[in-house]
Amino acid sequence: MLVGRRRAGASGRPPYDCHRDLGPYAGVGAFLADLARDHPRRAARHRAELHAIVPARHPAPAAAADEQPIRFHPARRTAALAFGAAEFVAACAVRRPLTVHFVHADAADETTAELLATLTRRLAPTPAALHLHDGGAPEPAAESRPANLRAMLGDSLARGFYHHAVRTARRGRAAVTPGTDLALWWSFTTGLATALAALGHAGEALQLYAEVRAVTDDPKITTSAAYSTAMLYARHLPPAQQDPAMARQWLERALHLAGGITDERRRVVSSVFYEQGIALLDSREGRADQALDLVNSGLAKLSTVLGADERRQDQARLRHNRAQLHVALGNTAEALADLDDVIAFDPDNCEYYVDRAALHRAAGRTSAALRDYAAAIELGPHLPEAYYNRATLHEETGRGGAAREDLRRVLAIDPAHLDARVALANLHLARGDLAAAEACVRSAPPERRDAPALLCTLGLIRSERGALDEADDLLTRALDADPGLAEAWTNRAAVRFERGDASAAVADLDRAVVLSAAAEPRYNRATALMRLERWGEAADDLTAALAVPGLDARLRRDLRAGLDRCRAHAPSPRR
Incomplete structure (x- = not known):
């Protein structure tokens, strides 16, 4: 419930000030801290997201331009934090009604606005009232001397609060110039570029690094700028604008400049990490073995200048790179050993548990995979990928209810998660719950509703409901948008077969068979060919489908029955 303009809170607490000048999660962070003190047991179940939003103590991280790198979170992480925090508040509101007042909601930081919106949605069915008020004078903002701004910038980057x-x-760059304090100006500039890239504005970041090169030839700064420029070309620009050749040129420039660093330890560390960019490009270009040599060489070099406990996250990052290369090369035992080491070096990184879970899953170690997914979810917090991957594992092992629950959670965190929405709709379909399946598809965010995969799924649902004309139209729209979608060809063929047009079904299935190695398109084409009494072609399809590994018993039985039918109708050889 939203009620505007009232200034006093019936709860007896003063309003929480959400003005962006007070920092990320202003207002809502203080509210959550107060609620956590009132409900310590429930807070303990949400400690990861609460600590991320309102850390008890958060040491000032290394400045943005320092050599010591920090772990950068994806920009979408704040949506997961908001989901977890809203779950905590809802659990508290069930036992004790809440009435909370927030002021300056109209001037809130993006993190605060996102969390307030999530709270409003989540608390709608609970005995809680959020009162959002606009206008008025904000509380005094934090001091804005350049040194303080530099610390604030480092903190926001480390915690993934990129809008702030x-x-x-920008405030820092307005306060200093390259002439008055080059090092501080560089910190603000590279921090701005990092935040812009994380928010999808890599083109602006490129312009900033060009500005850096125009105003200074400082070796340390130009070396770091060269590497950062390379990563923009390799990772952060939109796919159509990425340029591996340009990325490699800038990496070679960074390595050349790093070779001139006089301090051996810093020279080795910088060079090793710049070489990891080369390894990334080599791997993408199909030279995983060459990339692996670079990673192994880098680890050996680091061991000569770093102790076992120094820069543990960075050493873990190299081992993680090596694990990924071992996976690409099919060296699963080596990959698993590396991931075990990675997690020992950096046990708080959820990404590593997701990767190790995938290896356990591929090897049939379901319990171990589920443990790793649970660890990733606890550390994430509320990482959509971990929930989604665990859902697919639940589905594979016959835990349909658990799979549906995980997929619902994915969509609560990220409503635009297309794969989760399609998977949940298909699970509803498998249970025969057509109404739930259709509601799942139609509740997608407006910008996703014309996605080919959703149109395909909705077409399948409408065909199951007997609306064959509508289903044909939906599937045709999906194929117009993505002619490579094998499922849409298969589903439209089924619709056209049901409408009595076996020839059109065969034509669609010809496309599906080219796109998919699965047995189902061949089985379906054989069925349509038998309708047309093309027994020899149908038998060929059924024979090929029987050779596909991993068939379930029911499909194998149907394929053999179809093959027997084809043989019964085959013309007798002439004598």
Whole structure:
């Protein structure tokens, strides 16, 4: 419930000030801290997201331009934090009604606005009232001396609050110039570029690094700028604008400049990490063995200048790179050993548990995979990929209810998660719940409703409901948008077969068979060919489908029955 303009809170607590000048999660962070003190047991179940939003103590991280790198979170992480925090508040509201007042909601930081919106949606069915008020004078903002802005920038980058980082970096760049304090100006500039890239504005970040090269030839700064420029070309620009050749040129430039660093330890560490960019490009270009040599060489070099406990996250990152290369090369035992080491070096990184779970899953170690997914979810917090991957594992092992619950959670965190929405709709279909399946598809965000995969799924649902004309139209729209979608060809063929047009079904299935090695398109084409009494071609399809590995018993039985039918109708050889 939203009620505007009232200034006093019936709860007896003063309103929480959400003004962006007070930082990320202003207002909502203080509210959550108060609620956590009132409900310590429930807070303990949400400690990961609460600590991320309102850490008890958060040491100032290394400045943005320092050599010591920090772990950068994806921008979408804040949506997961908001989901977890809203779950905590809802659990508290069930036992004790809440009435909370927030002021300056109209001037909130993006993190605060996102969390308030999530709270409003989640608390709608609970005995809680959120009162959002606009206007008025904000509380005094934090001091904005350049040194303080630099610390604020580093904190925002380390915690993944990129909109606030952009505002802070722009304020810092307005306060200093390359002439008055080059090092500080560089910190603000590279921090701004990092935040812009994380928010999908890599083109602006490129312009900033070009500006850096135009105003200074400082070796340390130009070396770091060269590497950062390379990563923009390799990773952060939109796919159509990425340029591996340009990325490689900038990496070679960074390595050349790093070779001139006089301090051996810093020279080795910088060079090793720049070489990892080369390894990334080599791997993408199909030279995983060459990339593996670079990673192994880098680890050996680091061991000569770093102790076992120094820069543990960075050493873990190299081992993680090596694990991924072992996976690409089919060296699963080596990959698993590396991931075990990675997690020992950096046990708080959820990404590593997701990767190890995939290896356990591929090897049939279901319990171990589920443990790793659970660890990733606890550390994430509420990482959609971990829930989604665990859902697919639940489905594979016959735990349909658990799979549906995980997929619902994915969509609560990220409504635009297309794969989760399609998977949940298909699970509803498998249970025969056509109404739930259709509701799942139609509740997608407006910008996703014309996605080919959703149109395909909705077409299948409408065909199951007997609306064959509508289903044909939906599937045709999906294929117009994505002619490579094998499922849409298969489903439209089924619709056209049901409408009595076996020839059209065969034509669609010809496309599906080219796109998919699965047995189902061949089985379906054989069925349509038998309708047309093309027994020899149908037998060929059924024979090929029987050779596909991993068939379930029912499909194998149907294939053999179809083959027997074809043989019964085959013309007798002439004598």
